[in-house]
Amino acid sequence: MDPQLLPSGVIFGLSIGSIYFTMAIGLSLCFGLMRIISLDQLLYYSLGGYITYSFGVVTGSVWLGMVGGTMVAAVVALAVERLVFRRIYEREITFSMITSFGVLIGGIGVIQFFWGVVPRPVAVPMMTQLNVLGTEVPVYRLVVIGVAALVYAGIWVFLNRTITGKAIRAGIENVEHVEGLGINVSRLFTLTFVIAGALSGLAGGLHAPLIMVYPQMGLEVLAFVFMVVIIGGLGSIKGTLVSALIVGQVVSLGSLVYAPLAQMAPFAAMLLILLVRPTGLFGSALLKR
């Protein structure tokens, strides 16, 4: 590995990890509170990317597209929660996985209907490069890292400093007891699901300029995002952050050493971590249905 590539490799890994984190945090919250596996988050990620693309084409502003993508993803997530998930929260966890996979596949069909199957390029909103330790690094990647840091801070403040966030944390431990205090848990579920959808849309929008948008883009990141949630520990926000950074670095630095490692190394890392800590880095053994 060329040591000259190391700084850019690390920043590349941080930016990829930031995108995984922004997406995985919603999945983690959904599992923690509602005990569902919400594969449809990958659809909101794709929608975020496509809306960013379309807004970029129409208005010329990719940033505006990212805001639009986040909002559209939140609205679609709200509709799916109301129409689909509300009916299946009580069912087995595998039921939510199968149902959400159906929503994802159906959604990909809708994307193909409106945008076609040809990959679409999204302009990088800022082309500036920054010299970091002698290597040129795209500033956009630093912006992605900054946005993920803001998301983490925002989620932390929401969960720890607002009463609704505290109710969500309490619900992750015991939904029935929260309801027994007179708190409408169904509303907490909806709010959490919409936040997760919006963050997935934001992740898609942020990722779009770094890749081309295409209908199966969600399926492409599926394994990595789930890896992040599992390594971090189901339902743990801190774990999701640490795990996303690890996976991002393993993907990035692995590819610098030997290209196929970018795909393989994260799985090896996950297996190693789970061998030592079966509940993930910050997962609780108490978290079970």
Next chain:
Amino acid sequence: MTASDAILNVSDLNVAYGESKVLFGVGLRVAPSAIVACVGRNGAGKTTLLKSIAGFVKPRSGTVSFGGTDLVGRASYDIAKLGVKYVPQDKKVFSDLTVRENLELGSYSTQDYDWERVYGYFPKLRQLLDRKAGYLSGGERQMLMIGRAILGRPQVLLVDEPTEGLAPSIVTHLKDVFRDLSSSTALVIVEQNLPLVCAISSKVYALKEGHIVAELSRGESITVDACERYL
């Protein structure tokens, strides 16, 4: 006491988990400011009775009337908001949250921030405000659960096995708290500790295999022997 005098009136309640029937035509009446106890062996249906009143278990048939409002079919959070709160047996507080945050959640739904009243019953909670609830002892957890539930001044408090596994000094303290609380809140207590039941209850219902087999009232004889006869 007639049905109209009762703040909580349960009649002909039938509850089943799948094919397995648990309660058979159960009925009870709770007067305002009364302490009513339900006794019975494990599996008699005591917890199911409380959970059915609180809305966590859906009855097959029967009525649960609270101040004239039918509770059957209502969501449990709605029932809690109306003023019927349930304190479960498991003593599971929100362990990742501090005592303060646990109390905040009690206040959130009720808009009652009169924590001094809670400290009046449980002074120790004031010292533990910033401690994670997961680090509390069994007795402290029970204090927190009851403290959290009495925020909003519920009219009926359903308490499931409150003294199970607690030190005698805490049991004595809880006995005084329940007596005090009953001046403003009716209590329905499921309890195995018969001396406690006899000391504080104005009425005792004995449950056996899902049936009410006896109804003892103060003035007749609520004694440990009388209760044991039906267990």
